[in-house]
Amino acid sequence: MQRAAIANRMRDLGGDVVTNMFTVLDKADIISFAGGVPSPYALPVEQLQVLADEILATAGRQVLQYSTIDGYGPLREWIAQWVADRGIQATRDNVLVLSGGQQGIDLSAKVFLNPGDNVLLERPTYLAAITIFKAYEVGFRPVASDEQGIIPESLEEAILKYKPKMLYVVPTFQNPTGVTIPAERRKAIAEIAGKYGVIVVEDDPYALLRYDGDPIPSIASYDTAGVVIHVNSFSKIVSPGLRVGYAVAAPQIKDLLTQAKQTADFHTSNLSQRMIYEFCTRGMLEPHLATVRETYKAKRDAALRAMEKYFPEGVHWTHPDGGLFVWVTLPEHIDTGKLMATAAEHKVAFIPGTPFYFDDTGKNTMRINFSNADFEMLDEGLARLGDVIREAM
Numbered sequence: 441m442q443r444a445a446i447a448n449r450m451r452d453l454g455g456d457v458v459t460n461m462f463t464v465l466d467k468a469d470i471i472s473f474a475g476g477v478p479s480p481y482a483l484p485v486e487q488l489q490v491l492a493d494e495i496l497a498t499a500g501r502q503v504l505q506y507s508t509i510d511g512y513g514p515l516r517e518w519i520a521q522w523v524a525d526r527g528i529q530a531t532r533d534n535v536l537v538l539s540g541g542q543q544g545i546d547l548s549a550k551v552f553l554n555p556g557d558n559v560l561l562e563r564p565t566y567l568a569a570i571t572i573f574k575a576y577e578v579g580f581r582p583v584a585s586d587e588q589g590i591i592p593e594s595l596e597e598a599i600l601k602y603k604p605k606m607l608y609v610v611p612t613f614q615n616p617t618g619v620t621i622p623a624e625r626r627k628a629i630a631e632i633a634g635k636y637g638v639i640v641v642e643d644d645p646y647a648l649l650r651y652d653g654d655p656i657p658s659i660a661s662y663d664t665a666g667v668v669i670h671v672n673s674f675s676k677i678v679s680p681g682l683r684v685g686y687a688v689a690a691p692q693i694k695d696l697l698t699q700a701k702q703t704a705d706f707h708t709s710n711l712s713q714r715m716i717y718e719f720c721t722r723g724m725l726e727p728h729l730a731t732v733r734e735t736y737k738a739k740r741d742a743a744l745r746a747m748e749k750y751f752p753e754g755v756h757w758t759h760p761d762g763g764l765f766v767w768v769t770l771p772e773h774i775d776t777g778k779l780m781a782t783a784a785e786h787k788v789a790f791i792p793g794t795p796f797y798f799d800d801t802g803k804n805t806m807r808i809n810f811s812n813a814d815f816e817m818l819d820e821g822l823a824r825l826g827d828v829i830r831e832a833m
């Protein structure tokens with residue numbers, strides 16, 4: 441096929457990093473820190489099996505039929521109550537059930553962005569969000585952040601300079617850095633965005649995977665102007681394969697997202713929605729989350745200990761209070777893209793940092809996922825990675 445035949449929006453998406461990542465994950469003999477996936481042992485298989493059987497037995501003819509676009513009413517109702525824990529005031533009219541949080545980013549872009557519109561992003565940021573925004577042919581503009589995430593003064597400056605339509609932000613245990621934005625900054629972000637009418641896509645799938653410290657209200661909780669779209673997901677806390685996420689937004693925005701969803705997939709799988717609903721309302725979510733948090737906390741600690749033990753001097757990394765990732769910065773002269781090949785020879789994998797930057801920088805950075813490998817593999821894999829880094833120093 442001629443390259444010219446491909447639509448502009450599909451050129452240079454850079455999605456091959458994600459594809460390659462899953463290819464690496466499939467190779468049994470490689471210890472992979474590349475994915476962002478839950479541990480296979482953190483998936484509540486038995487409980488969901490019982491629920492699926494029961495749902496098909498009692499409501500099979502409903503769940504196997506088409507349904508409403510915005511989702512299963514009782515699930516929307518439950519989500520509206522549940523997000524009060526994050527400080528968000530909502531009713532079911534604010535809630536749209538999504539096929540994963542990924543769809544929330546995509547629909548937000550579809551509803552609000554024309555080609556050439558500017559979007560503000562952190563550097564680095566979630567790589568698959570960059571891919572989505574590329575497909576909408578937008579302008580990528582940076583907003584400065586530090587070890588506490590987006591700096592509010594820089595946000596205002598960037599808004600005045602670039603006149604963006606949208607800010608995309610992962611506020612809690614960010615993918616890829618693990619950084620969390622504190623409450624005062626969240627409030628300031630909501631106020632500044634509200635003042636200038638900039639839509640904020642608050643993508644927050646890791647907020648409930650907290651291992652230390654107290655929960656922080658979401659950016660949406662400070663939104664008085666109705667500009668924040670809180671996008672979230674059951675992927676990291678129950679199962680990514682069920683593909684259930686949700687957006688909470690002002691009713692008018694929720695309705696626009698619903699219209700956009702109609703052309704994407706009509707609605708999220710009824711069976712998946714019901715399974716999530718029953719899982720949450722029968723008191724299975726909290727005990728499950730408690731176990732998952734305990735396991736991941738121990739894995740994070742094991743990963744940080746191993747990095748301390750095996751990584752050479754001159755290498756720096758984040759110490760996240762939750763989530764799934766540690767972000768590693770190597771000396772400037774080391775290109776982690778090139779380091780991948782050596783790492784593969786040592787049977788260890790990570791994601792190089794550059795795909796998390798929309799401007800092709802971050803060559804000396806990498807993302808380490810600590811949730812997927814078991815404890816022995818964590819130690820062994822990070823020892824191997826330490827050797828690989830030392831060789832390159």
Ligand SMILES: Cc1ncc(COP(=O)(O)O)c(C=O)c1O
Nearest residue numbers: 476540541542566615673675685
């Ligand atoms: C920051 C962030 N947003 C969104 C997603 C998409 O997740 P899902 O579509 O499974 O909810 C991910 C998955 O890794 C993520 O890390």
